[in-house]
Amino acid sequence: xxxxxxxxxxxxxxxxxxxxxxxxxxxxxxxxxxxxxxxxxxxxxxxxxxxxxxxxxxxxxxxxxxxxxxxxxxxxxxxxxxxxxxxxxxxxxxxxxxxxxxxxxxxxxxxxxxxxxxxxxxxxxxxxxxxxxxxxxxxxxxxxxxxxxxxxxxxxxxxxxxxxxxxxxxxxxxxxxxxxxxxxxxxxxxxxxxxxxxxxxxxxxxxxxxxxxxxxxxxxxxxxxxxxxxxxxxxxxxxxxxxxxxxxxxxxxxxxxxxxxxxxxxxxx
Amino acid sequence: xxxxxxxxxxxxxxxxxxxxxxxxxxxxxxxxxxxxxxxxxxxxxxxxxxxxxxxxxxxxxxxxxxxxxxxxxxxxxxxxxxxxxxxxxxxxxxxxxxxxxxxxxxxxxxxxxxxxxxxxxxxxxxxxxxxxxxxxxxxxxxxxxxxxxxxxxxxxxxxxxxxxxxxxxxxxxxxxxxxxxxxxxxxxxxxxxxxxxxxxxxxxxxxxxxxxxxxxxxxxxxxxxxxxxxxxxxxxxxxxxxxxxxxxxxxx
Numbered sequence: 001x002x003x004x005x006x007x008x009x010x011x012x013x014x015x016x017x018x019x020x021x022x023x024x025x026x027x028x029x030x031x032x033x034x035x036x037x038x039x040x041x042x043x044x045x046x047x048x049x050x051x052x053x054x055x056x057x058x059x060x061x062x063x064x065x066x067x068x069x070x071x072x073x074x075x076x077x078x079x080x081x082x083x084x085x086x087x088x089x090x091x092x093x094x095x096x097x098x099x100x101x102x103x104x105x106x107x108x109x110x111x112x113x114x115x116x117x118x119x120x121x122x123x124x125x126x127x128x129x130x131x132x133x134x135x136x137x138x139x140x141x142x143x144x145x146x147x148x149x150x151x152x153x154x155x156x157x158x159x160x161x162x163x164x165x166x167x168x169x170x171x172x173x174x175x176x177x178x179x180x181x182x183x184x185x186x187x188x189x190x191x192x193x194x195x196x197x198x199x200x201x202x203x204x205x206x207x208x209x210x211x212x213x214x215x216x217x218x219x220x221x222x223x224x225x226x227x228x229x230x231x232x233x234x235x236x237x238x239x240x241x242x243x244x245x246x247x248x249x250x251x252x253x254x255x256x257x258x259x260x261x262x263x264x265x266x267x268x269x
Numbered sequence: 270x271x272x273x274x275x276x277x278x279x280x281x282x283x284x285x286x287x288x289x290x291x292x293x294x295x296x297x298x299x300x301x302x303x304x305x306x307x308x309x310x311x312x313x314x315x316x317x318x319x320x321x322x323x324x325x326x327x328x329x330x331x332x333x334x335x336x337x338x339x340x341x342x343x344x345x346x347x348x349x350x351x352x353x354x355x356x357x358x359x360x361x362x363x364x365x366x367x368x369x370x371x372x373x374x375x376x377x378x379x380x381x382x383x384x385x386x387x388x389x390x391x392x393x394x395x396x397x398x399x400x401x402x403x404x405x406x407x408x409x410x411x412x413x414x415x416x417x418x419x420x421x422x423x424x425x426x427x428x429x430x431x432x433x434x435x436x437x438x439x440x441x442x443x444x445x446x447x448x449x450x451x452x453x454x455x456x457x458x459x460x461x462x463x464x465x466x467x468x469x470x471x472x473x474x475x476x477x478x479x480x481x482x483x484x485x486x487x488x489x490x491x492x493x494x495x496x497x498x499x500x501x502x503x504x505x506x507x508x509x510x511x512x513x514x515x516x517x518x519x520x521x
Contacts, residue, residue, distance in 0.1 A: 139364065139365055139369060215355055218353050220349065222377065226373075226376035226377055
């Protein structure tokens with residue numbers, strides 16, 4: 001139960017982080033969104049054996065982390081949260097793809113290589129998404145999505161889901177607290193109570209969601225989520241996006257580690 | 270000021286399970302009145318508020334705000350004039366900052382962002398929480414949340430304030446602060462509560478509801494001291510009007 005309350009608090013941490021006033025936070029949300037989408041596209045465009053090409057892309061999250069002054073630990077913890085799924089997806093690769101691949105003097109199976117590439121790609125994409133939320137905030141992100149003419153139904157769905165997760169988790173925490181106080185010798189919830197607990201939870205959440213929706217309607221909500229508009233896009237915002245685009249394209253077209261390596265070896269010779 | 274009156278005419282409402290929650294209620298609330306709506310649990314107070322606000326529609330009878338009937342078509346206009354403060358402020362505060370929450374209503378009415386800002390700052394100043402504007406609502410104390418919820422309604426410049434248990438779950442000091450705040454508003458006020466002492470202090474008129482019907486409607490100072498009526502409706506005379514709990518001597 002304490003874990004649930006912690007994760008609830010932690011989830012809202014991203015909203016708190018989004019309220020800082022750093023150079024990254026002040027950038028126009030649309031440009032940050034476009035930069036992130038470009039980054040994701042480049043990351044997933046790499047083939048499954050191209051690991052060295054992916055490495056320069058770590059520059060992007062590292063730069064954003066430091067410029068946005070975001071704490072490393074809570075965001076890394078969130079990345080770890082998805083890692084079981086990623087491992088689940090990639091863990092069979094080493095067994096099915098047993099062709100030999102030479103890496104330096106070592107011989108490893110190609111399966112391990114694809115597994116590593118999946119891990120790196122997922123790490124980079126999840127980090128980029130989290131950094132975007134932590135430096136922009138969900139509300140402003142939704143506004144940026146609307147500027148891109150994403151249908152309002154999808155944007156609204158995203159926003160309300162984001163809001164209602166906390167509502168659901170609060171209800172879960174409250175129910176579990178009430179349960180554990182009356183079942184002090186039990187670890188977790190006994191399976192005989194699972195059904196009714198889940199049922200209660202869903203009904204309560206419906207009620208709560210209904211009240212929130214009513215509160216929204218009573219203040220003139222008609223389906224469009226107004227975020228109050230944005231400041232104009234400045235030259236600096238465009239420069240930020242264009243700068244990263246150049247870097248992403250360069251990283252995609254040239255194998256930067258290889259180029260740097262051959263430059264160094266050339267100089268030594 | 271006929272355009273500010275709120276009238277319920279022979280309201281009936283049954284829930285889908287056939288439970289009849291409101292059975293023929295009629296009353297008229299005029300501009301500037303402070304009206305308390307009281308009744309035992311399940312008497313139909315919340316259903317009545319939902320009917321007044323147009324969240325539910327009566328199966329028979331009608332609600333009029335000024336000369337306008339509450340229908341699906343007139344709802345946007347009605348809701349601009351009637352502001353409702355929910356019992357649980359957490360239901361009402363769903364944005365990520367207090368400012369955005371208070372701005373939610375005005376923005377939905379497509380007001381210019383400059384005007385939105387003026388309204389938000391004014392509403393926050395009125396309830397005394399201007400310094401909390403950039404805070405996340407979930408981090409506020411109970412009293413601050415209540416103030417934020419009231420500000421989120423005030424920013425829409427309503428003519429009528431409808432409040433469901435505005436002092437519930439507040440500590441004595443916060444309760445007093447909210448009461449002071451509400452008394453300072455010149456709006457028409459409709460307040461449902463079980464805090465009868467608060468109703469006694471704040472409302473000139475009281476409507477007592479029993480089993481979905483109006484059991485009494487009149488001057489608060491006469492209704493709340495009527496021990497027999499209060500008892501029949503599952504209520505009690507306000508504590509401030511009861512005999513001394515120590516010596517049993519009657520109030521003068």
